[in-house]
Structure formats: C-alpha cells, structure tokens
Amino acid sequence: MLSREEAAGRVMVALDYPGAASAEALVRSLEGIPCYMKVGMQLFYAAGPGFVTELKARGYKVFLDLKMHDIPNTVKGGANSIAKLGVDMFNVHAAGGTAMMKAAMEGVEAALAAEPGLRRPLVIAVTQLTSTSQAVLNDEIGIDGSVADAVVRYARLAREAGLGGVVASPQEVRLIKEACGPSFRTITPGIRPAGADIGDQSRIMTPREALAQGTDYMVIGRPITAAPSPREALETIIEELM
Numbered sequence: 001m002l003s004r005e006e007a008a009g010r011v012m013v014a015l016d017y018p019g020a021a022s023a024e025a026l027v028r029s030l031e032g033i034p035c036y037m038k039v040g041m042q043l044f045y046a047a048g049p050g051f052v053t054e055l056k057a058r059g060y061k062v063f064l065d066l067k068m069h070d071i072p073n074t075v076k077g078g079a080n081s082i083a084k085l086g087v088d089m090f091n092v093h094a095a096g097g098t099a100m101m102k103a104a105m106e107g108v109e110a111a112l113a114a115e116p117g118l119r120r121p122l123v124i125a126v127t128q129l130t131s132t133s134q135a136v137l138n139d140e141i142g143i144d145g146s147v148a149d150a151v152v153r154y155a156r157l158a159r160e161a162g163l164g165g166v167v168a169s170p171q172e173v174r175l176i177k178e179a180c181g182p183s184f185r186t187i188t189p190g191i192r193p194a195g196a197d198i199g200d201q202s203r204i205m206t207p208r209e210a211l212a213q214g215t216d217y218m219v220i221g222r223p224i225t226a227a228p229s230p231r232e233a234l235e236t237i238i239e240e241l242m
C-alpha cells in the first residue's frame with residue numbers, strides 16, 4: 001500500500017510542450033501534488049536550461065530526458081553540463097555502449113568534483129523505446145530475439161557501466177530486477193490508464209499493473225496533459241496506485 005504522497009512521487013509527468021508558457025500552465029495546474037516533472041527534448045530545445053533550473057528552484061524533482069547517444073567524449077561533456085543544472089535524473093541511450101555510458105558517469109563525477117555540494121543525479125539508460133514492437137525490432141531494426149532479451153541485455157550493460165537504472169516498458173520490469181537486482185531502478189513510460197488512447201506507444205500497461213510489476217517510477221504524458229482536467233487525471237492515477 002502506498003500513501004498518497006508515495007504514489008504521487010512515483011509519477012513523472014512528461015512536460016511535452018512547445019515552450020515555457022504552456023509547460024508552466026500545466027505545472028501550475030498540478031501545484032501541490034508532489035510528482036516528478038520530466039523535461040524532454042521538445043521543451044528543452046525551446047525553453048532551454050533556464051526552465052529546468054527554475055523548476056529545481058521551486059523544489060520540484062526533475063528528470064531531464066535528453067537521451068544522449070554520441071561518442072563517449074561528447075556524452076561526457078553533455079553529462080557534465082547536465083549535472084551542473086542540478087537535476088535529479090537524466091538519461092543516455094544504452095545502445096551507445098559501455099564506454100559511452102561510463103563516459104557519462106565521468107562527466108558527472110567531474111561536475112561534482114568541480115562543484116562540491118552539487119546534487120548527484122541518477123543516470124539511467126534507455127533500453128528499447130516503448131514505441132518499439134517485437135515486429136519492428138526484428139523485421140525493421142534487424143535485432144533478433146525478443147524485446148525482453150534486448151532490454152535485459154541493455155540493462156546489464158548499463159549496470160556494468162555504473163548507471164543507476166534503465167528506462168523500459170513495465171512489461172520488462174521483473175526481468176530487469178531479476179538480472180540487475182532490486183535496487184537497480186526501473187523508469188517506465190508506456191503507461192496507459194484503462195481506456196486511454198495508446199497513441200504511438202507499443203508496450204503498455206496501466207498504472208496499477210506497472211506498480212504490481214515493481215516499477216520504481218512511471219512516466220506519463222498525454223493521459224495527463226491531454227486530459228480535459230490534467231489535475232483530475234493525475235489525481236485519478238494516484239488513487240489507482242494507492
């Protein structure tokens with residue numbers, strides 16, 4: 001059983017908006033609910049780091065979702081810059097390999113060494129995007145085997161590189177925890193309350209199902225942001241988790 005506060009803390013609201021004004025309106029509509037805020041590419045590329053530091057200054061937990069995937073030296077520099085923003089969590093693509101993920105950790109360590117007192121962010125790796133189906137993985141991308149196998153392989157790499165968790169669908173949470181241990185965090189998008197539009201997601205579960213799998217955090221965007229009342233939609237999800 002989760003308390004209301006614990007349940008809210010498991011939800012990461014995806015602020016997928018074209019600019020600061022619309023994102024700010026959503027943040028204001030959820031005021032007082034202790035959920036995580038996720039800033040992704042659309043908002044970050046438009047509003048910049050100022051929006052992130054502003055959320056932190058107002059006491060929000062922030063997941064900066066920029067999914068870095070580049071050569072190790074570049075990712076090290078990117079991770080260094082992100083760590084200096086004081087975010088709680090950020091991600092890279094596990095497909096960049098162990099050297100790239102280790103470089104991300106080095107970038108964080110360098111930032112912490114340069115600025116003692118900086119918050120240590122949890123660095124996580126994206127495994128297989130939750131929009132990727134089994135058929136797309138095998139027939140289009142050309143990776144053989146099951147999605148779950150690919151996800152677990154990436155999760156093991158991320159753990160070996162010293163990362164704290166992975167992004168995957170809730171359908172793979174149990175296998176990830178088995179392979180990497182209970183304290184290795186799972187962050188799961190692909191969350192759809194019963195009856196909600198699936199949209200471009202492929203590997204989905206309801207909030208309650210995802211929680212039952214043992215997920216640590218669930219990333220939820222449109223089921224909240226596109227609802228007539230985002231606050232009511234979030235409250236309903238929180239109730240479902242309690």
Ligand SMILES: O=C(O)c1cc(=O)[nH]c(=O)n1[C@@H]1O[C@H](COP(=O)(O)O)[C@@H](O)[C@H]1O
Pocket residue numbers: 014016040065067091126128129130131167168189190191199201219220221222223
């Ligand atoms: O890293 C992510 O957050 C992410 C990884 C992934 O595999 N799938 C995925 O949907 N996401 C993000 O999670 C959010 C899901 O949004 P909705 O589909 O609107 O609930 C979006 O902001 C995506 O960018």
